[in-house]
Amino acid sequence: MNQVAVLTLQGAGVPKAVHPVIISDDKELVLIDCGYPGSLPLLKQAAAEQGMELDRLTKIIITHHDYDHMGALAACKRAYSRVQVVAAREEAPYIAGEKKSLRLQQAEALYASLPEEQKALARGFQDRLAALEPATVDILVQDRDCFPWGGGIEIVATPGHMPGHISVYLKESKTLVTGDALVAEAGRLLFANPQYTLDMKLAWQSSRKFLDYDTARIVCYHGGIVTENIRAALLAM
Template structure:
């Protein structure tokens, strides 16, 4: 059963945007989902993440409005299984019967076998952090649809893309990268809003941050993951939370962020 609607939202909720060539984004309350176009099939897409609880209608409506009634979804790839990235997946799978791919270490959380650890409300100041013990952290069970990502780093249906293990926020967190345009879909490995602060979330104040601290049990590993992403020298940061950043090489910014996170 899906989690109930959660009133956490931002001024950008419901806003669709062109995030990069062949990548369309949609803000779902406080989180972003991305539709990546298949180069060989212009009407076919892969969905990255599945938004907040009770948002399936918003995501389906955006797809049809933006791409037309002949829109075809080929697969869903989850950067990780937190509630704000899988909230609408059951509703989406009712509409489109497609495979779902996750890292092997994320499987227990999407097959009903293991819950995420408790939130850490004192990890950082801010109202969202204080409210975090109220957020869902239980597993879901989509065993009939979910598969593990290929071990070679390839991305099903998306030949131009590769996936990168970026643990720390969760054990099986992944990001995706495309050389063309140096586009990084970071999930929550890197975000562009201080997610712990309600005012910043509401107005989507654009700043580069590490993953939400209240749901990040391994800060040291999260910092190592950011260092790994810095090595890719991305020029477009498409994040799970916050307005995407683009137009420069973000290597030095990510290294600085990783160092700052490692020193906490």
């Protein structure tokens, strides 16, 4: 039986609720993004509340290498030894720690221009990024790659927020999991946060690709599920 579960992670160590997604079938249980560092207990609890056991976890798709999306990745790989990590080729070196995080580079570049009263907080943010535990990527994906997991998924390359950012289309449920390519507020669909988007023009071009899909709902990592006025909201961006 194919299932889709939208999780809500909130609690200690999670500054603001985030929404990983689980897709499952008789053979696979696939997690899309995995929360902040230290989030594994919250993941287990949230999955159990949806009637799913992470002991069945086989794959983790990482939409991009921001620490709130891959923070618990290394812990998941240790806890579930058969898990394979799936990500875009462009993101893999950052996830594996072979290249310095682009978010850390951004934070370091902005540091000197900050007011003195903001610098302590900024240093703490840099320290958290630098301490992020890496993990090897096992399966490299690109735009339009398809897999049979959970009734069928398609990888949608959506660079802009990060160069290798991907979204995932779940064919059976007509669900678009958009990572940070889009955000939601009070059920309304909004464009990616410009403060954290490295290439706004490219991010906008990526958002046009969502119009190609027959979509019943969108899941934003920040903001959750949107089901109303999807096409109109995309066209208005």
